Amino acid sequence: MKKENFVTLIMSVVGGLIFALGMCMALLPEWNAFTPGVVCGVVGAVVLLAMVIVRRKMTNAAPIEISGKTIGIIIYGIFSTIVFGVGMCMTMVWSNLMIPGIIVGIVGIVLLICLIPMIKGIK
16 A cells, blocks of 8 residues: 555544544534534544645645636535435434435435536546
8 A cells, every 4th residue: 555545544534533523522412512523523624634735745746726617516516415414304303304305315416426527527
């Protein structure tokens, strides 16, 4: 295994676990740890962002260029994730909306899958 792949693996696992733990702390009222959960989630997100920067440095990749297309893809990704999350909430939180929640969730999954050709480009 190459060094950059190993570093990426370790940083992404650590950052993902810290972020997930923070979200659980913030969103589960039984834990009564909203503020520490937000802090933990932010720390996890910072570790994941640092992982991207470290990975790009180790592979000598060009810096990420922020363009209109990049911002559009980010907005589309956020919208798709929100649609998927609303579908999940409809099925798990509001039990009387199970079938519509499944449909909204599938639409969110399709929108997220469509993100791949937007990023890579269709050749």
